[in-house]
Amino acid sequence: MGRVLVPLDGSRRSDKALDLAARLPARELILFHVGGDDSERSRLESLAAPLRTGERVVEVEIRSGDATDEILAAAADCDLVVMATQGRNAAGRLLFGSTADRVSQRSATPTLLVRTKGEDAAIPVPVRIVVPLDGSDLAEGALPIAATLARVIPLPLHLVRAVDLDGIRATIQEQRKREADAPPLKDEEHTYEEARQLTEQRASSYLADTAEPLAEQGQDVHTGLLQGTPVFALLAAIQPNDLVVMTSHGRRGFRRVMLGSVAEKLVRESTAPVLLVPMRTPPAPA
Template sequence: MTYKHILVPVDESPISYAAVEQALSLAQELKSTVTVMSVISVDPFVGVDFYKVAPAITDYFMQAEKNAQDRLAEIKLSFDRDGITVNTRVVRGVVPSEGIIQVADEVGADLIIMGSHGRTGFKKLMLGSVAQNVLTQSPVPVLIVKV
């Protein structure tokens, strides 16, 4: 099977960069288009007195947006350097797994390559797993990269 459009969700973790490397290699082989994306997650301050922390919330989201844009621009250069067509996207205000599946649908991705931290047991139960959620909910194949 050949994959024409690969989606690569990234965050600031080293495992994301391992997924980027895998996507870069596969995209070169298959002459695929790649979309690299980041999700700025739902409000981490839910339940906090809004009027006391409004400036902190604004600063948090502005910094998160800047960090995501900077990260995507850096990654885009790797694909550009190798002549691979690449697009970037930032999705805001959604649960990461939902944002990933939404973008996969919007761009017509036929493969998602993403990293997994490999949490198990109690950590997985408490923290959830974005990779696990995408794997079980995605209508397209998902390649999980672990280090």
């Protein structure tokens, strides 16, 4: 992994992102701040000093201007952005429109968002990488960088897919309403069971086929089916010490703003850091 940009705003919350960034095998870390003065530079230098180990280069960069624009400009020359997002504010209301939101929506560089619960809350050390898939090529766009991270950190790689059983039942019921010659209602449960088994079989086969080439490359890769709608199934399965890697767009097609998407909801609600890989991002360098 090459250059990693870590935007910091001077708060202890944002510094938590540096804790996770420092664990990544990056050749270069850039501690980045917009605004500030000599005192802020001194503070960043004090954070950078203990990270300068081995061959790793740690730089401090301070710019003036709009925070979002400056971060995006700097990110264009980096392989990864790591920054904190607060999730919910003290009143429990969702924070939207923050710099982290705007950067993750507009950046062409993969962005790792670290949710911070408080100034003193520690960021758990990741123990596995979780990649949510939905069967689309777009969702699979997260696999190259996920596989690279899993190999170089190293961590086991878990590929998961949600199967919405309630959605299957609703589809069957809707078809019943449209078919004049529909089977009697008493056969609905049998039809549902057949549909459930077929859906789970196809999903399992898809995960196995996706995992096979990764395993052949020596990856420690696992697969798992989740039950429920994608958002709720993922939120129930993801642990604080997971690292989630996913594309910011999937079956719902291209949307510049992630509002309402699975990725956006995971960023806001998940206790684990989420790495968003934008569409058209080239495979991560080895």
